[in-house]
Amino acid sequence: MPAGARPTRHEGDTSKDHIWIAQPWRPCGRASTASGGVFDLAEKQRQLEQLEQQAADPNLWSNPQEAQGVMQRLTRLKAEIDRWSSLDERISGLAELAELAAAEGDDSLEAEIDAEYAAIAQALDALEVEVLLSGPYDDHDAFLSIKAGMGGTDAQDWAAMMLRMYTRWAERQGYQVSLIDESEGEEAGIKSATLELRGPYAYGRAKAEAGVHRLIRLSPFNAGNTRQTSFALVEVLPDVDDAPEIVIRPEDIRVDVFRSGGHGGQGVNTTDSAVRITYKPGTPEQIVVTCQNERSQLQNKETAMKVLRGRLLERELSRQREERAKLKGEHRQADFGSQMRTYYLHPYTLVKDHRTEHETSNVQAVLDGDLDPFVEAYLRWNVGRET
Numbered sequence: 001m002p003a004g005a006r007p008t009r010h011e012g013d014t015s016k017d018h019i020w021i022a023q024p025w026r027p028c029g030r031a032s033t034a035s036g037g038v039f040d041l042a043e044k045q046r047q048l049e050q051l052e053q054q055a056a057d058p059n060l061w062s063n064p065q066e067a068q069g070v071m072q073r074l075t076r077l078k079a080e081i082d083r084w085s086s087l088d089e090r091i092s093g094l095a096e097l098a099e100l101a102a103a104e105g106d107d108s109l110e111a112e113i114d115a116e117y118a119a120i121a122q123a124l125d126a127l128e129v130e131v132l133l134s135g136p137y138d139d140h141d142a143f144l145s146i147k148a149g150m151g152g153t154d155a156q157d158w159a160a161m162m163l164r165m166y167t168r169w170a171e172r173q174g175y176q177v178s179l180i181d182e183s184e185g186e187e188a189g190i191k192s193a194t195l196e197l198r199g200p201y202a203y204g205r206a207k208a209e210a211g212v213h214r215l216i217r218l219s220p221f222n223a224g225n226t227r228q229t230s231f232a233l234v235e236v237l238p239d240v241d242d243a244p245e246i247v248i249r250p251e252d253i254r255v256d257v258f259r260s261g262g263h264g265g266q267g268v269n270t271t272d273s274a275v276r277i278t279y280k281p282g283t284p285e286q287i288v289v290t291c292q293n294e295r296s297q298l299q300n301k302e303t304a305m306k307v308l309r310g311r312l313l314e315r316e317l318s319r320q321r322e323e324r325a326k327l328k329g330e331h332r333q334a335d336f337g338s339q340m341r342t343y344y345l346h347p348y349t350l351v352k353d354h355r356t357e358h359e360t361s362n363v364q365a366v367l368d369g370d371l372d373p374f375v376e377a378y379l380r381w382n383v384g385r386e387t
Contacts, residue, residue, distance in 0.1 A: 041081070041084060041085075044077065044080065044081050044084075045081065047077060048074070048077050048078065048081060051070060051073055051074040051077060052074065054070050055070055055071060055074055065241060066241060069241055073139065076139060076200050079200075080130065083127060083130075084127065087120065087123055087124065087127065090116070090120055090123075091120060094113065094116050094117060094120065097109065097112075097113060097116075098113055101113065129376055129379060130201070132379040132380065132382075132383065133201045133204035133205070133379065135204060137203055137204075137238035137240065137243075137313070138201055138203055138204025138207075139200070139201055139203075139204065140202070140203045140204075140238040140239050140240060141196070141197060141198045141199070141202045141203065141238075141239035142196075142197045142202040142203035142206045142207075142236055142237065142238060142239060142310075143180075143194055143195070143196055143197070143236070143237040143239060143306070143307050143310050144166055144194070144195045144197060144206050144209070144234065144235070144236050144237075145192065145193070145194040145195075145234070145235040145236075145237070146159050146162050146163055146166070146190070146192060146193050146194075146232055146233070146234055147159065147191070147192045147232065147233045147234075147235070148185070148189065148190065148191050148192065148230075148231075148232055149212070149230075149231035149232055149233055150230070150231045151215075151228065151229065151230030151231055152221075153185065153186070153187045153188055153189065153221045154215075154217075154219050154221055154228045154230040155189075155230040155231055155232060156185030156186075156187075156188060156189030156190055156191055157185070157188045157189035157220075157221070157230075158189070158213075158215045158230040158231075158232050159185075159189055159190050159191070159192070159193070159232045160185075160188070160189035160190045161189075161215075161367060162213065162232055162234070163182075163190060163193050163195070164367075165366070165367050165368070165369055165371070166195060166206075166209070166369075166371075167179075167195065167369075168368055168369030169369035169370075169371045169372075170195065170197050170199075170202075170206075170369075171369070172369055172370075172372075173199055173202075173205070174199055175197045175198055175199035175202055176196075176197075176198040176199060177195055177196070177197060177198075178195065178196040178198075178293060179193065179194075179195060179196075179293055180194050180195070180196050180291050180292075180293045180303055180307075181193065181194040181290050181291055181292060181293065182194075187221070188221065194291075194307065196239075196303070198239075202239075203236065203237075203238040203239070204379075205375050205379075206236045207236045208374065208375040208378035208379065208382075209234050209236060209371070209374075209375070210234055210235060210236040210340075211233075211234060211338075211339070211340035211341070212231055212232070212233055212234075212338060212339040212340060213231070213232050213233075213234060213339065213340070213341050213342075213343065214229060214230070214231055214339040214341070214342045214343065215229070215230045215231075215232075215342075215343045215345070216228075216229050216230075216342065216343070216344050216345065216346060217230075217344075217345035217346050218345070218346050227346055231339065235311075235314070236314075237307065237310030237311055237313070237314050238310050238313060238314070239306055239310060240306075240309050240310060240313055241306075241309075243309065243313050245312075245313055245316045245317075246309055246312045246313050246316070248279070248305075248308065248309065248312070252279060252280050253277055253278065253279050253280075253308075254277070254278045254281050255275060255276070255277055255301065256275070256276040256277075256278070257272045257273070257274065257275055257276075257297055258272055258274050258276065259272050259273075259274060260273055260274040260292040272297070273292070273294065273295055273296060273297045273300060274290065274291070274292035274297075274300060275290065275291055275292070275297060275300040275301045275304050276288065276289070276290045276304075277289045277290075277301070277304045277305065277308055279308055279312070287308060287311050287312070289304045289307045289308045289311065290304065291303045291304040291307065339354065340353065340354055340355055341353045341354060341374070342354065343363060343366070343367075344363070345363060348361075349361055349362075349363045350363065351363050351366045351374075353374055353377065353378070355378065355381060356374075356377040356378055356380075356381040358373060358374055358377035358378075360373065
């Protein structure tokens, strides 16, 4: 049997003389997925060497924030290379076992070989998602912001439901989740909220959720319990300490401090620790960022600056995407009429992504944080669209 082939039987063959069919393995050295992603082991190892050189620089820790980022990327890259190397070894071992069984005509190993093949295929499918996370900032941490849109109190309640959904999804990923800003609604729910997500490929995965989300249900906030359509906008920003596309001049920002809001009690902050940063106030380019989750004004300012850098970077990346879309004739205005996903709770239950066409009738599971099928469908759909 050729090297790297998978042993199987012909369909319907019940004889003892099983026929081995050669099926090529997908190589791990430079693995291409059916969706178009590529894992380049040599390039990953080159990046690892660069990070190890940075980590060995004694001057690195003069900037603790930069040093922490380097060490996080180094740890993640090592783990990624180890996963692929381990899979490569399993594939080689299985190929050798299959060749030995074929050469000796030993059918007793067939069940073991098929079981290992299935396990390897499952592991490769999981790693395929990582291959698709190849954008320039996909391996960064992320900020995920939710803003209630049209729909009044129902929309604010919908925004709160989404905050719970994304918190549970992030926790399932093993991410460290922090609520860095929240504005409560007048009657129920929230007007807006921002989560900080820290973990491998947080931005690459979370960016699948960016866009307008529409909820259709019977409203619990009106006497007639009539059908109501509500909207919420999700923005996903990469956590970047430095990006060549972004330059923030001191004269472009205004920093205000104020007392953090809260529900009262002993935990309420009695100092002016909350921070509001306004970028280019009074201009069409104005961006306002607030942070009030930390007791330290300095920490809140640092976090707010991270969010601002992320928003400026996402604005620039969005501009580049729109320019490419115009050249391709695909440009569409991003407004509340162009929802990317709809959640139907009435008259039937369904969650449908309008970009990828992925859908499920298990709405409750999605609202409880089961978003991975939608995220993975987006990653495959998005191959080549950002380049």
